[in-house]
Amino acid sequence: MxxxxxxxxxxxxxxxVARLAHALVGPDDGDDVAQQAWLQAWAAYPSLTSATNLRGWLFTVTYRCATDAHRGRGRRPVPVEDPSLAAAERPAVDPPATASDESGVWQIVATLPPRQREAVALRYVADLDHAAIAAALGTSTAMSRRLVSDALGSLRKALS
Amino acid sequence: MTPSHSGPSDRLEASLAGFDVPAARPPDFPTADVSYAVDDTPIGRMLLACDGSGVLVASLFTPDAAAEEAALQRLAARISPRVLRRPQSLDEARRWLESYLDGGRPGAAPAWALSLATPFQIPVLTTLAARVGYGDRATYGQLASWAGRPQAARAVGTALGGNPLCVVLPCHRVVGASGSLTGYAGGLAAKRYLLELESTSL
Structure with missing residues (x-):
């Protein structure tokens, strides 16, 4: 290989990678998360045993760095099966200073439960399918679909 | 994948997918196992590469994107996949090459290593570097003889054609028995340019 x-x-x-980082953690930490992801990928690169989906691998590394960034700030991602249980945890709204988000939809995404935000970012920015999203989040494909559809439902309601 | 249907959901999804970060910049890496730079020169577009110690391992003609990618794949396969574009690591080599191609009598070449060479190429290219100096010429037969391969003039020619350190290791100074230019990795115009440069500079 x-x-x-x-x-x-x-x-x-x-x-x-930059888009995914910013979608996951917002503009204040987006650049740092992207840079961290690349440094981790660089370190791990020679040890890779497969070269078949390097794009997906980079997104996984980015997602993990984003999760670490949240953890570092004292916000623990809540590993719940029922995303509505995490509805009480609302991250602060990140003003999109460096992002291009004409409809302002990502400002609302930032207020969603973390797992929904992550699923939306992985689905629409990283363009991953539900199997890949499920693998990244450590959940099932069905839960990935539910996270995304619940998120879209909240977004539609907020935008109407 | 999402089934296509018209309506507000599509617009919402399009908005989500349209997220961009216009101010984003590529990542910054402190070091590389292999650093490279690509420059246009009077003899064509060339790629220079060095290893982690700054030793030059490649000086190749890369006239187009495909040739550039092939060169990078070669470096990744033979030395390390951690290859990055870092022109600042090639400053000394680039200055040396630029001065050489401008017609100045070059000082000592930058430190080089035959990391990309085959076992057959190594004695051929090492002999070439040691015995065929600025302004000199040799035939394939002579070089084959000096390299201890007197019957292998043709193989020597092929070995020179794959020289990973063009100009630095002067395969352009090797000509056919009648003095004809025969072949050159960078093309005959480049070979002619280099030979004329060296003869007028003496």
Missing amino acids: TLPPFQLLVDAHWRD
Whole structure:
């Protein structure tokens, strides 16, 4: 198995990694999370045993760095099966100073329960399918679909 | 994948997918196992690469994107996949090459290593570097002989064609028995340019 030169990975995916980082943690920490993700990927790269889905791997690393960032700030992601139980935990609204979000929808996403925010980011920014989202979140495909559809429901309501 | 249907849900999903971070910048890495730079030169577009110690391991002609990618894959496969574009690591080599191609009699070449060379290429290219100096020429037969492969002039030619350190290791100074230019990795125009440069500079 030959790994592609790392620069090609950077060239192909740095914008999407930045978008995912900002979607997950907001503009204050987005750049830091993206940079951390790349440094972790760099360190782990030579040990990879498969080169088949490097984009997905980068998104997984980014997601983990985002989770670590939240944890570092004292906000623990709540590993619940029923996302409505996490509804009481509302992160502060992040003003999208550096993001381009014309409809303001991502401002509302930032107020959703963390698992819904994560599922939405992985679905619409990382463009992952539900199996990949489920793997990243450590849950089932069915739960991934539910998280996304519940999030869309809340968003539609908030925007109407 | 999401079934397509018209309506507000589509617009919402499109808004979500349209999220962008225009001020984002590529990541910054403190070091690299292999650093490279690509420059346009009077003899064509060239890629220079060095290893983690700053030793030059490649000086290749990369006329297009495909050639550049092939060069990077070669570096990833032979040395390390942790290859990054870092022109600042190649400053000394780039200055040396630029000065050389401008017609200045070059000082000592930057430190180099034959990490990308095959076992057959190593004695051929090492002999070339040691015995064929600025302004000199040699034939494939002569070089084969000096490298201890007197019957292998053609194989020597092929080995030179794959020289990973063009210009630095002067395969351009090797010509056919009648003095004809025969081949060159960078093309005959480049070979002619280099030979004329060296003869007028003496």
